Amino acid sequence: MSRTDDAFRVKRRRKTAARNVFDKLPDDILIAILSHMSLKDAVRASVLSHRWRNLWKFTSRALVFSDRDTPTGARMDIRKFQVLLARELELNQSTGLDSLIIRFSNRCKYTTSDIIDDWIFLAMQKDLKNLELDFSVRPRFRYRYKFPDACEVVFEHATETWLCGFSTRARTLKELGVFASLRTVKLVDVSIKDEVVHHFLSCACIEQLCIRGSRSTKNLRVVDPLPYLKQLEISNCRKIRSLVISAKNLVSCTYQGRRKISFPFKENPNLTELTLDGPLCESFIYEPKNHSSYSFQLTDLVLKLQISVCARLLIIISFV
Amino acid sequence: MAAETGTPTTLTLKSNDDELFSVAESAAILSVTIRNMVEDGCAGGVIPLDNVDGKTLASVITYMNGISAIPADEEKKKSYRDKFLSDKDFETLADMVLAANYLNMSCLMDAVSAKIAQVMEKKSVGWVRRKFGIENDYTPEEEAAVKEEHKWTFEGVETDDDN
Numbered sequence: 124m125s126r127t128d129d130a131f132r133v134k135r136r137r138k139t140a141a142r143n144v145f146d147k148l149p150d151d152i153l154i155a156i157l158s159h160m161s162l163k164d165a166v167r168a169s170v171l172s173h174r175w176r177n178l179w180k181f182t183s184r185a186l187v188f189s190d191r192d193t194p195t196g197a198r199m200d201i202r203k204f205q206v207l208l209a210r211e212l213e214l215n216q217s218t219g220l221d222s223l224i225i226r227f228s229n230r231c232k233y234t235t236s237d238i239i240d241d242w243i244f245l246a247m248q249k250d251l252k253n254l255e256l257d258f259s260v261r262p263r264f265r266y267r268y269k270f271p272d273a274c275e276v277v278f279e280h281a282t283e284t285w286l287c288g289f290s291t292r293a294r295t296l297k298e299l300g301v302f303a304s305l306r307t308v309k310l311v312d313v314s315i316k317d318e319v320v321h322h323f324l325s326c327a328c329i330e331q332l333c334i335r336g337s338r339s340t341k342n343l344r345v346v347d348p349l350p351y352l353k354q355l356e357i358s359n360c361r362k363i364r365s366l367v368i369s370a371k372n373l374v375s376c377t378y379q380g381r382r383k384i385s386f387p388f389k390e391n392p393n394l395t396e397l398t399l400d401g402p403l404c405e406s407f408i409y410e411p412k413n414h415s416s417y418s419f420q421l422t423d424l425v426l427k428l429q430i431s432v433c434a435r436l437l438i439i440i441s442f443v
Numbered sequence: 444m445a446a447e448t449g450t451p452t453t454l455t456l457k458s459n460d461d462e463l464f465s466v467a468e469s470a471a472i473l474s475v476t477i478r479n480m481v482e483d484g485c486a487g488g489v490i491p492l493d494n495v496d497g498k499t500l501a502s503v504i505t506y507m508n509g510i511s512a513i514p515a516d517e518e519k520k521k522s523y524r525d526k527f528l529s530d531k532d533f534e535t536l537a538d539m540v541l542a543a544n545y546l547n548m549s550c551l552m553d554a555v556s557a558k559i560a561q562v563m564e565k566k567s568v569g570w571v572r573r574k575f576g577i578e579n580d581y582t583p584e585e586e587a588a589v590k591e592e593h594k595w596t597f598e599g600v601e602t603d604d605d606n
Contacts, residue, residue, distance in 0.1 A: 148541065163595070164596070170590055171572060173580050
């Protein structure tokens, strides 16, 4: 009797010594923990116990790919980078995707367009919140990645099973209802059509939009309802013809470009930070009356005025 | 209101074991749960937090005060968070992540889950089971099947004889 008691006690003591810390955590928190690991580590956790077996399938991660090694600054060979992108694409098919950040220097004609298209198609099927594609090209380098529009991506990549969830008439991103959860979008040296930008702006939660160096941007309207849009940057879009900015909650705006466009600002009562260069900057200085509808409310103003080829005057005026 | 006149408002928080804590409103509203109560005007008296015990709440308040004293500098905030979590054991971390989830403090929630993830990363299954006291409820056949299914995830991971 006493022996079994002792044995019981020993067993109990051992149990309390190695108490399962995770017992008190709900699955949602375990999923949050697994989402902070690489996919490989999260999947391996399925071997721990029955409870962990399928949790990895609900994880969602932020993926960052860069061809530049941060400590040394060395660049990865573009082919190796492509292989990396292809392998990760395969691995990340069945889990969530919160953020997708791809940065590489687009410096040879050997392009990575196909694999990037595949990534964008994958992102379309997830509740992506943050998208950054930074494909900085060398000056005078003519090739630029073209952000696919709906028809192209869908019909090249989608399987029939995926498509049957949608109306057969759906031809645009809007009709497909994809990218609806986007909050931040940053595209550098990516050519993107106005329809696609307008679709991003129609997403209910969009907070930040940055388009730099797009050759397909022509007539852009950043117009309410944009309840969460706080930051906007449109820079160096060489073919831009017109821009209209009218967003009640917009706080920070940057417009840069040599091309002359008509006065873009309509109703922006919360705009306090502004950066301008090119003709719009000159207009701000020489025709202040045209800008009086909003200039009084600015607290941070950066004007990049080009006075000669090599000298650049940076004037920072602080109102308040 | 009081903040505008120069005196910082203080809130009183009550843990589920009836301990009372005062904390500056500006720090407490890092918790979206508390901020919503303040905005709805329910923060006049004592704010009861039924899912958090006194020990954990004290820790969370230390964090709230510490992090809100740092100006908008993500690097410094990150190093504060790392330092804050560095001496906590798993039991405490588990309590903190539960509290952060209940209080809806995404920055603390992220930091603690990342910390736990960091400990589990690249470790063998056996090591994680022992460290966190996870009971293996698979039969040997089931376990072998799950391992076989995800074979690739075992490449390059430290091996462990009894896993």
